[in-house]
Amino acid sequence: xxxxxxxxxxxxxxxxxxxxxxxxxxxxxxxxxxxxxxxxxxxxxxxxxxxxxxxxxxxxxxxxxxxxxxxxxxxxxxxxxxxxxxxxxxxxxxxxxxxxxxxxxxxxxxxxxxxxxxxxxxxxxxxxxxxxxxxxxxxxxxxxxxxxxxxxxxxxxxxxxxxxxxxxxxxxxxxxxxxxxxxxxxxxxxxxxxxxxxxxxxxxxxxxxxxxxxxxxxxxxxxxxxxxxxxxxxxxxxxxxxxxxxxxxxxxxxxxxxxxxxxxxxxxxxxxxxxxxxxxxxxxxxxxxxxxxxxxxxxxxxxxxxxxxxxxxxxxxxxxxx
Numbered sequence: 001x002x003x004x005x006x007x008x009x010x011x012x013x014x015x016x017x018x019x020x021x022x023x024x025x026x027x028x029x030x031x032x033x034x035x036x037x038x039x040x041x042x043x044x045x046x047x048x049x050x051x052x053x054x055x056x057x058x059x060x061x062x063x064x065x066x067x068x069x070x071x072x073x074x075x076x077x078x079x080x081x082x083x084x085x086x087x088x089x090x091x092x093x094x095x096x097x098x099x100x101x102x103x104x105x106x107x108x109x110x111x112x113x114x115x116x117x118x119x120x121x122x123x124x125x126x127x128x129x130x131x132x133x134x135x136x137x138x139x140x141x142x143x144x145x146x147x148x149x150x151x152x153x154x155x156x157x158x159x160x161x162x163x164x165x166x167x168x169x170x171x172x173x174x175x176x177x178x179x180x181x182x183x184x185x186x187x188x189x190x191x192x193x194x195x196x197x198x199x200x201x202x203x204x205x206x207x208x209x210x211x212x213x214x215x216x217x218x219x220x221x222x223x224x225x226x227x228x229x230x231x232x233x234x235x236x237x238x239x240x241x242x243x244x245x246x247x248x249x250x251x252x253x254x255x256x257x258x259x260x261x262x263x264x265x266x267x268x269x270x271x272x273x274x275x276x277x278x279x280x281x282x283x284x285x286x287x288x289x290x291x292x293x294x295x296x297x298x299x300x301x302x303x304x305x306x307x308x309x310x311x312x313x314x315x316x317x318x319x320x321x322x
């Protein structure tokens with residue numbers, strides 16, 4: 001059996017509570033056996049309580065080849081040399097509840113939510129349960145709600161959801177046409193030389209620190225998976241030797257703002273993945289402040305604004321605090 005930590009990172013109290021370490025196991029059975037027999041062998045070998053194994057199934061963290069096992073799809077048998085992969089939280093993540101204050105908009109088939117930091121937008125390899133999408137479905141009793149875009153785990157702010165096929169198609173078309181405008185706020189330590197600037201380049205995957213995959217910015221396309229990216233930035237002000245930046249991404253690539261600022265020598269405060277100072281803040285100081293949509297049925301442009309959460313460094317300026 002192969003046993004390895006998944007995505008090691010520097011730990012702090014918030015990370016330990018809300019984003020606990022994960023272990024990955026991979027097993028190739030040496031003979032056909034029942035799933036219950038496999039469960040017993042696995043638990044005996046690791047001295048693991050069967051409740052821990054059952055919890056992995058509850059979260060959706062067990063796969064036969066690439067097929068995720070759920071409570072209703074547990075196989076009767078597993079077969080010789082067929083890969084079984086398991087992901088397990090080493091401690092259960094602390095619950096992050098939703099309430100009415102998180103709902104920014106709920107009308108015309110569209111739901112906008114102020115995502116709490118630390119809660120993944122959608123399912124991860126280790127869990128389908130511990131996600132904003134799942135919690136929102138339960139909170140609003142709408143089991144088909146689907147996230148229309150994502151924010152990184154530690155990023156807070158506006159996320160759109162829908163369970164209406166026509167509305168989903170409309171929103172996705174607006175994203176494709178760059179008709180939806182986003183504004184983020186981020187804290188950095190070094191003051192930029194310019195008040196406004198733009199950054200472009202290709203987002204390239206970096207496999208030098210596996211199992212975690214990073215991104216770097218390159219002037220030229222490196223491979224078929226390299227994606228062009230473009231962000232506009234502006235300087236907003238200073239507090240306690242920290243500097244507030246507003247970012248308006250023109251494209252929507254994974255880690256785009258974080259990578260662009262790191263490339264410029266301005267890693268975001270608290271961003272342990274891209275060498276931001278974690279002694280100042282327990283999580284990445286990036287907040288999706290607002291999202292501007294073209295007119296829905298009302299034909300009026302709609303601006304959805306997410307209040308600043310308590311764990312985001314505050315900046316006393318009337319046009320910033322909401």
